[in-house]
Structures are given as structure tokens and as C-alpha cells.
Amino acid sequence: MEFVEWYPRGYGVGFKITSKILEVQSNYQKIELYETEGFGKLFVIDGTVQLVEKGERSYHEPLVHPVMLSHPNPRKVLVIGGGDGGTLREVLKHESVENAIMVEIDEKVVEVSREYLKIDGGLLERLIRGEEPKAKLIIGDGVEYMKSHKEHFDVIIVDSTDPVGPAKLLFSEEFYKNAYDALDEKGLYITQSGSVYLFTDEVLGAYKNMKKAFDKVYYFTFPVIGYASPWSFLVGVKGDIDFMKVDLDRAKTLDLEYYDPERHETLFQMPKYVRDLLEGKGGS
Template sequence: ERENAFIEWYPRGYGVGFKVKERLFETQTKYQRLELYETEGFGKLLVLDGTVQLVEIGEESYHEPLVHPVMLAHPNPRRVLIIGGGDGGTLREVLRHKTVEKAIMVEIDEMVIEVSKIYMNVARGAFEDPRAEVIVGDGVEYLKNTDEKFDVIIVDSTDPVGPAKMLFSEGFFRSAYETLNDNGLYITQSGSVYLFTNELLDAYQSMKNVFDEVHYFSFPVIGYASPWSFLVGVKGDIDFGKVDLERAKGLGLYYYDPERHETLFQMPRYVRELL
């Protein structure tokens, strides 16, 4: 039975696993080890450096809370920057907002984009949307050098350990802050609440040093060691506690419930007290 399963091992021997029918693809890219499986009950499974990125059936449980709370809290998000997110799921959700005029995605690993395009249909046309621009490059460098400004910046990266560690540094948060318009929102996934608590606390403290206000929330994500955490940085005057329910209506959301926006902020008591 064990050979027919993929298990992601978290610290302390905590595992999240899927029964798999076959391994469809495996390669070492320039940046990471990429694997793709066909699972028994959740469609295809994309794995980077041994960590689950998504399962086709259920990926919205990650992409919806990553994208829509900030997009609906911002009064008029027109220009959006995505760092990472090579599979296209984040871009897809961003482009569902009619206010968006331009969405730039900066993904370091072209192979993730290519394999996702060939084997999965997570993007569902997002890459072909005229409002979308895909840049293959380093998000850290991009933020340091760009003259463009954005209303919303979304970081859809791998974990705050390893190659993506830089994306959780104070320097990176500072360049993101500079790249936001006067009123802007920043969001990053920030790891498993129970198993990456220290990484979450570190990122929260660094963001506090940079943004005008910082919020945390959690969501149960299919395929990850849930609850999963997210950190939101506010620049200027935006109330992240309130979302535009009118705009939310047209989105047909499945997991994130804007009418119960306040339930996002649930956090185990001991973690809240550490934050």
C-alpha cells in the first residue's frame, strides 16, 4: 500500500498523503524537483521539492482564500502583481474580478508553468487573457527594480523554508510596500499553523515592521497540513475586516465565504497569543 501513495512529511513526522494511481512526470528543474501524480480521488497532484502544491480537485480551497479576501477588501483593485503561482490558479482567480485591468505574474521556474499547461488545466484560460502578463524571473529582483505600482500584491510561493525564504524577509516586504499604491494590500501564504508556527511568527513580526497594519487568518486547505495561515499587509487606509459583498456575488465562490468574512480570523488561542 505504501508504494501507491505520495506522502508529504512535515516536521515531527506529521504526514499528509494521497493514494496515487501513477506518477505521470518527474524532473529536476533549474530550481527544484518537480513531480506530478494521478491520485485516486483528487485528480492530479503537483509536488515541488517533496511538498504538495495542489491537487486538481480541491485547489480552490487554497486559491480562493489567497485571492478573494484581499481583492474584495480593496475598494478598486485594478493592477495586481502575483509572485510565484506558476500553475496559474492564482492568476485565474484574480482575473475573475472585473475591476482588474492588468495582472502580472512573476514565476521563477518556467518548468512549473509548462508542466501545468501540458498536464493540468488549473489556469482555465487565464494565461491567454489579454489582461495577463507572465514574466519568468525572480520576484525578489522584479520588486527591487520595477517602476510599476500595484493595488494588490499576492505571493503564492513555496514554504518559508528553502528557496522561497527570501520572500519572507523584511527587505522583501519593504520592496513590496514601496511597490504598492498609496492604498494597497499584500498577501502571502505563510505555512501550516501547527507545523510552521515559528515561520508564521517570524514573517508576522517582519511584516509588522513594514506595513501600516498586519492581519493574519487561517483556512483549511485540501492537501496541506491544515489549518493553513495567510498574512495580509495593509498600506494606507483599507479595512481588511470588511469586504464588498456586491462584487462577491458574481464570483460563485465555493470555499471562501465573504458573507462570513469574520470566520477567516479564527486562530488557535495559543497561536493568537504568540502573534
């Protein structure tokens, strides 16, 4: 058995499958879980790879720690999406965090992740029982939640699906302006923004929209296991935070496998033609 996620132009990322664990249709999407030959469990939503068990930190670490270590004192954190628990798990590694809220619209994602995927180390169970003192799980629309909490968060992390189809709203100018308003006087916003080579137009569109909303915008890439890498991330800055610098002393307290804070500058290696497009210099 094989599972292949097909990207535009006939490009695919595939895994050898030893068994299918489950397939369930939620109110929002089709959720599938497989056992792979060499990467543990494979989590799929609407035919797209969300993560593989042995390698998921190659996504969650660059999504979380660069912004958390760049912010001088990240106490209040909002996670939109991320129902598998991996993003919030990484957020709570930071001792400065006092209040972290995860808003996931699909309760079934949380249920499947808690019962079968289990990359969260028991976090989802503790959230459901109300036994996690620094964090809270809300089943609901993260976009609407963000609108009602102005100037509230130090860091906002959007762990969404790819910037195509229905998720395109999460990469709109209006959404970014709402995110800007939801940040405190100084704050950082981050989102994954798709495959650099295969979603180039979507990355460019999201970058341009973000520049209309934030004081400064950064882009970086990271090789993510299971994705059509290099995978892109966009960071919006409110205030005078320097995203090019991270707190290496705080980084020493973290257990990291993929993202290396001491080599933070290597994040910003974008292919030249994409960088030229992002910076308005044309390109092939």
C-alpha cells in the same frame, strides 16, 4: 502506491496514487505530477504538495479574494510565483482588474501546468500566445521585478513555497519593505505562511517582520485540502484599507466554492495559543 509529504515531528499528509504522470528536474527544483485515487492530479515540487486538482480552490480562493474584495478598486495586480495559473485565474474573475502581471521564475512549472495539470482553464496558453488582454506572464525573478516597480500595484499576491529553506527570503523584513514600496498609496499584500501548528515559529517570524514594514498586518487561517491545515495567511496593509470588511456586491459576481465573503469574519479564527504568541501574550 502512496505519496506522503512529511512535516516536522513526524506528521504527514498522504494520498493514494494510481499512477505517476511525470517527474522532471528544472533549473530550480524537482517537479512531479501524480494521479490520485480520489482527488485528481497531485502537483509536487521538491517533495512538497503544491496542490491537488480536486480541492485546489481551497487554497487559491482565500489567497486571492479576501484582499481583492477588501481593496476599494483593485486595478493593478502583481502575482509572484503561481506558475500553475490558479492564482491569476482567480484574480481575473474581478471586473475591476485592468492589468495583472504574473512573474514566475521557473518556466518548467508553467510548461508542466499548461500541458498536464490544466487547472487554469486555458489561461496559461493565452498568456504565452499574448491573447489575454488584461494579463501578462513574465518568466523571471519576481523579487527583482517588484523592486523596479515602486508605487505601482494595488494588490500584490505572493504564491510561494513554504516559509522554510530558500523561500525564507520571501518572508524577510527587507522583502516586505520592498513590497510595501511597490504598492500604490493604498494597497494590500498577501502571502501564504505555512501550517499554523507545524510552522508556528516561521509564522511568528514572518508576522514580526511584516509588522516592521506595513502600516497594519492581519493574520488568518483556512483549511486547505492537501496541506497540514489550518493553513495561515498574512496580509500587509498600506494606507487606510480595512481588511475586516469586503465588498459583498462585487462578491456576487464571483463563482466561489470555498471562501465565503458573507462569512469573512470566520477567517480570523486562530488557535488561542498561536494568537497569544502573535500578540505577545506568551502561550504554551
